[in-house]
Amino acid sequence: MTQIPDSGQRVKFYQTGTFTAGNRLLDAAQRSVQASVERANSLDSGHRACQGCGEALGARYVVDGALRATDNKLIAANATGCLEVFTTPYPESAWRLPWIHSLFGNAPAIGSGIAAALRAKGREDVRVIAQGGDGGTTDIGLGCLSGMFDRNDDVLYVCYNNQAYMNTGVQRSSQTPPAARTATTPVAGAEPGSPPGTGKSVPLIAMAHGIVYVATASVHDLHDLEYKVTRAMGFRGARYLEVFVPCPLGWGSKPADTIKLARLATQCGMFPLFEAEHGELTAATKIRQRVPVEDYLKLQRRFDHVFKPENAHQLDTLRGIAERNVRRFGLLAAEDAS
Amino acid sequence: MSKGSTPETRPFAVTLDVGGSLLNKTGSWRTERPVYVDRLPPCNQACPAGEDIQGWLYRAEEGDYRGAWESLMADNPLPAIMGRACYHTCEDACNRAQLDSAVNIHAVERFLGDLALRENWPAPTAATASGKRVLVIGAGPSGLSAAYHLARLGHSVQIREAGPLPGGMMRFGIPKYRLPRDVLDGEVQRIVDMGVELELNQRVDDIPAALAAGHFDACFVAIGAHIAKRVNIPGADAARIVDAVSFLRDMETGDEQLQLGRRVLVYGGGNTAMDVARTARRLGAEPVIVYRRTREQMPAHDFEIDEALEEGIVVNWLRTITASDEQGFKIEKMALDENGFPQPTGEYETIEGDSLVLALGQNVDQSILTNLPGVTLNDDNVVEVGPDMATAYAGVFAGGDMVPAERTVTVAVGHGKKAARNIDAYLRGETYTSPPKSELASFDSLNTWYYTDAEQTIQPVLDEVRRQTTFAEVYAGLDTGNALFEARRCLSCGNCFECDNCYGICPDNAITKLGPGKRFEFKYDYCKGCAMCVAECPCGAIVMVPEET
Ligand SMILES: Cc1cc2nc3c(=O)[nH]c(=O)nc-3n(C[C@H](O)[C@H](O)[C@H](O)COP(=O)(O)OP(=O)(O)OC[C@H]3O[C@@H](n4cnc5c(N)ncnc54)[C@H](O)[C@@H]3O)c2cc1C
Ligand SMILES: Cc1ncc(C[n+]2csc(CCOP(=O)(O)OP(=O)(O)O)c2C)c(N)n1
Numbered sequence: 012m013t014q015i016p017d018s019g020q021r022v023k024f025y026q027t028g029t030f031t032a033g034n035r036l037l038d039a040a041q042r043s044v045q046a047s048v049e050r051a052n053s054l055d056s057g058h059r060a061c062q063g064c065g066e067a068l069g070a071r072y073v074v075d076g077a078l079r080a081t082d083n084k085l086i087a088a089n090a091t092g093c094l095e096v097f098t099t100p101y102p103e104s105a106w107r108l109p110w111i112h113s114l115f116g117n118a119p120a121i122g123s124g125i126a127a128a129l130r131a132k133g134r135e136d137v138r139v140i141a142q143g144g145d146g147g148t149t150d151i152g153l154g155c156l157s158g159m160f161d162r163n164d165d166v167l168y169v170c171y172n173n174q175a176y177m178n179t180g181v182q183r184s185s186q187t188p189p190a191a192r193t194a195t196t197p198v199a200g201a202e203p204g205s206p207p208g209t210g211k212s213v214p215l216i217a218m219a220h221g222i223v224y225v226a227t228a229s230v231h232d233l234h235d236l237e238y239k240v241t242r243a244m245g246f247r248g249a250r251y252l253e254v255f256v257p258c259p260l261g262w263g264s265k266p267a268d269t270i271k272l273a274r275l276a277t278q279c280g281m282f283p284l285f286e287a288e289h290g291e292l293t294a295a296t297k298i299r300q301r302v303p304v305e306d307y308l309k310l311q312r313r314f315d316h317v318f319k320p321e322n323a324h325q326l327d328t329l330r331g332i333a334e335r336n337v338r339r340f341g342l343l344a345a346e347d348a349s
Numbered sequence: 350m351s352k353g354s355t356p357e358t359r360p361f362a363v364t365l366d367v368g369g370s371l372l373n374k375t376g377s378w379r380t381e382r383p384v385y386v387d388r389l390p391p392c393n394q395a396c397p398a399g400e401d402i403q404g405w406l407y408r409a410e411e412g413d414y415r416g417a418w419e420s421l422m423a424d425n426p427l428p429a430i431m432g433r434a435c436y437h438t439c440e441d442a443c444n445r446a447q448l449d450s451a452v453n454i455h456a457v458e459r460f461l462g463d464l465a466l467r468e469n470w471p472a473p474t475a476a477t478a479s480g481k482r483v484l485v486i487g488a489g490p491s492g493l494s495a496a497y498h499l500a501r502l503g504h505s506v507q508i509r510e511a512g513p514l515p516g517g518m519m520r521f522g523i524p525k526y527r528l529p530r531d532v533l534d535g536e537v538q539r540i541v542d543m544g545v546e547l548e549l550n551q552r553v554d555d556i557p558a559a560l561a562a563g564h565f566d567a568c569f570v571a572i573g574a575h576i577a578k579r580v581n582i583p584g585a586d587a588a589r590i591v592d593a594v595s596f597l598r599d600m601e602t603g604d605e606q607l608q609l610g611r612r613v614l615v616y617g618g619g620n621t622a623m624d625v626a627r628t629a630r631r632l633g634a635e636p637v638i639v640y641r642r643t644r645e646q647m648p649a650h651d652f653e654i655d656e657a658l659e660e661g662i663v664v665n666w667l668r669t670i671t672a673s674d675e676q677g678f679k680i681e682k683m684a685l686d687e688n689g690f691p692q693p694t695g696e697y698e699t700i701e702g703d704s705l706v707l708a709l710g711q712n713v714d715q716s717i718l719t720n721l722p723g724v725t726l727n728d729d730n731v732v733e734v735g736p737d738m739a740t741a742y743a744g745v746f747a748g749g750d751m752v753p754a755e756r757t758v759t760v761a762v763g764h765g766k767k768a769a770r771n772i773d774a775y776l777r778g779e780t781y782t783s784p785p786k787s788e789l790a791s792f793d794s795l796n797t798w799y800y801t802d803a804e805q806t807i808q809p810v811l812d813e814v815r816r817q818t819t820f821a822e823v824y825a826g827l828d829t830g831n832a833l834f835e836a837r838r839c840l841s842c843g844n845c846f847e848c849d850n851c852y853g854i855c856p857d858n859a860i861t862k863l864g865p866g867k868r869f870e871f872k873y874d875y876c877k878g879c880a881m882c883v884a885e886c887p888c889g890a891i892v893m894v895p896e897e898t
């Protein structure tokens with residue numbers, strides 16, 4: 012049998028790129044953690060997340076990656092929210108690592124506390140992550156989070172952003188995009204759905220703290236996500252990772268479309284993927300196949316109304332967000348930009 | 350549930366046993382279940398020889414060229430020839446064409462075929478001897494393919510060939526610059542080495558008599574279509590007119606009957622006309638092709654017309670040859686009517702011409718039908734056969750150019766295989782049923798996000814001067830490096846290639862990875878039926894089916 016050119020050099024992908032989880036033609040080092048039969052499966056089967064849950068998927072990706080990066084010496088604090096409720100209906104848990112349930116708003120502080128305890132015990136080999144949904148992180152938990160950043164506690168905070176308070180029935184959060192319908196921003200009036208001009212970018216707030224590492228990732232790009240988790244675990248101090256996790260129930264999308272939606276969100280510019288160190292933007296994942304925002308919006312019932320003629324201005328608002336992201340983060344490859 | 354936990358030993362206020370989530374069988378939520386399938390790739394569907402193209406490319410991708418070649422040989426005994434002469438309908442159907450450009454399937458096939466010849470890989474061994482004898486008439490691609498497949502099925506095969514050398518139109522039609530003869534000889538020899546008897550210069554005229562005399566149990570006839578169609582051109586000197594098949598045949602046998610002269614007119618618009626003109630060009634002539642209709646209507650493949658034009662051949666479209674005299678040939682201009690048919694315009698011109706080659710098509714030699722009651726030529730002058738390739742005469746099967754089908758080497762090879770399977774069944778008193786075909790792996794069933802851009806590898810081409818003066822092969826082959834690249838461009842349409850994507854992206858860990866070559870399995874206890882694996886499978890190898898209620 013003739014030898015296949017092996018690792019050393021980057022295998023050129025003709026059949027599949029690094030875009031699939033693995034590939035029999037690649038050597039193990041180039042496959043994702045998720046492609047390995049030895050992955051931790053930290054969030055195990057039998058959890059009660061809905062069909063096609065992006066958050067369940069994102070959390071397994073992140074925690075399996077962090078376990079690999081820390082040689083399985085990892086403790087997780089977890090805010091109240093879907094991720095806690097669907098994994099751990101007491102006394103049963105789908106988690107397979109030391110895992111502590113916090114209040115809705117104090118997961119960053121619990122993470123800080125665990126890190127302090129480990130330091131006191133001289134167990135700095137054991138690392139800490141704290142995680143929660145966008146509501147728990149960017150609304151009620153923002154004070155604790157800012158404090159954790161300010162003190163530079165040795166914690167990686169991971170926010171699973173599904174753009175609303177899903178666990179309690181889809182209420183608007185500070186991550187809900189303009190025009191999106193939620194239980195608290197119904198389709199009514201001249202500005203149906205979530206009002207324009209509201210919300211915030213927590214990755215940029217995190218960068219403003221000058222912390223060592225901030226990144227955004229998405230469930231559609233496993234290799235990029237695992238790379239960012241590994242890189243984050245390579246630093247000491249406070250770090251922040253925001254993962255884009257579509258929610259079929261809250262968004263009114265098909266369970267099968269979860270990864271597709273994450274892909275479209277990044278390819279239209281609505282969710283930029285980037286990295287920053289010490290407050291400085293260091294890299295952005297370029298758009299590979301640019302699509303109009305409509306391609307992303309039309310698969311979600313929460314945006315149905317923006318396609319009505321009377322709400323055309325809402326489409327413009329959303330397009331504007333995408334365009335500004337493309338410019339601000341330099342999302343187009345040089346040849347596409349010109 | 351943790352063992353030994355009783356209400357007395359539990360911590361204060363704890364009423365339930367602690368445990369993992371595996372007790373919660375979320376599979377009960379499902380209304381549809383995913384299942385792995387193998388769909389029919391469009392290349393395979395389009396291959397007249399019934400090759401499992403995706404299957405052999407899959408092996409080539411791993412660098413297992415021997416395995417790839419063996420898989421190819423299961424359907425087609427002539428890969429090196431096929432990689433050169435086949436018109437590759439597979440590439441027209443290839444899904445990759447909708448992404449960047451089709452996989453250069455024929456180039457990889459040729460690479461494998463050449464490698465096998467260089468390394469002297471033998472044909473796969475035959476089944477145990479059946480004790481049955483089959484006569485194959487004609488050593489063209491169809492006869493050779495039938496002989497090969499019959500031999501593999503354990504039958505004893507004799508080929509009787511009227512000509513002095515085997516190959517049929519692959520030798521006496523297709524010129525050397527497209528199919529070097531050492532390649533042809535090598536692939537024929539491999540079949541002979543399996544124990545197939547090849548009798549040259551043995552024309553068969555009376556099939557029943559030949560069968561009886563040789564104690565044969567069945568027969569496959571593949572005599573091709575060799576009788577040239579002619580037209581009458583008033584005033585023409587017969588010595589200056591020849592038909593294409595005789596001209597090309599003489600090139601091979603070396604008996605040159607015709608002094609071509611400088612200006613050679615070639616009449617016709619098919620692939621044969623191109624080959625005649627290109628051959629004449631290499632002999633130093635200045636050929637002019639004359640064709641009644643437009644370029645778009647030419648039956649020759651576009652690439653063959655391009656190749657002829659590149660070699661400096663002149664084509665006169667919308668012209669017919671009406672008469673001939675000392676000056677040359679009288680040509681009438683044609684014009685297309687509203688239905689696209691060429692009509693005479695009454696405008697004439699004369700073109701200089703030293704000779705004329707008629708490339709107007711060929712008919713089947715009827716004399717083979719003597720003593721075959723019930724077997725006749727149909728309106729198209731070909732022999733009708735059933736879907737099993739059987740003629741109306743029991744035990745006599747036919748294929749290739751002499752039956753109704755497209756006239757290509759690949760169709761001929763496919764007929765040979767099909768006939769062999771049916772003859773085998775016939776000899777065992779059974780009927781052959783082909784395995785059911787799976788659903789097509791259409792472009793929409795792929796998720797192309799996961800494939801990266803990689804343009805087709807271009808085969809090196811001989812420089813123009815040498816193309817006009819020598820019979821050296823025009824296209825060079827691929828080497829180990831770019832053959833691997835080209836094979837890996839295959840998208841593996843409809844067939845799992847173990848990319849681990851389903852395993853990686855299931856939010857419920859409901860897929861087991863079984864290890865190299867063993868693919869994956871669903872854990873239906875936990876699969877909730879979200880169908881994300883179906884949506885994210887790059888090659889469309891998973892489908893949802895309703896759950897029984
Ligand atoms: C110039 C030319 C170029 C072509 N180029 C291509 C190409 O590039 N690609 C492609 O796919 N196809 C091409 N074709 C078509 C292709 O060659 C034929 O379709 C194919 O060879 C048909 O195979 P066959 O086995 O049916 O018949 P043939 O190849 O014609 O073989 C029939 C054999 O039977 C023998 N025979 C005839 N009568 C008797 C008898 N009574 N007893 C014993 N033996 C007999 C003949 O001598 C011959 O060897 C070309 C054809 C021509 C003419
Ligand atoms: C202080 C407090 N307020 C309200 C709640 C109710 N509550 C539980 S989960 C949740 C929403 C969680 O939303 P998010 O953090 O975005 O996570 P998701 O469920 O969307 O993953 C709310 C409001 C609570 N547990 N504690």
Ligand code: SF4
Nearest residue numbers: 392443444839840842
């Ligand atoms: S990509 Fe591969 S399997 Fe698909 S049609 Fe082309 S050669 Fe066949």
Ligand SMILES: [Mg+2]
Nearest residue numbers: 144145175177
């Ligand atoms: Mg949320």
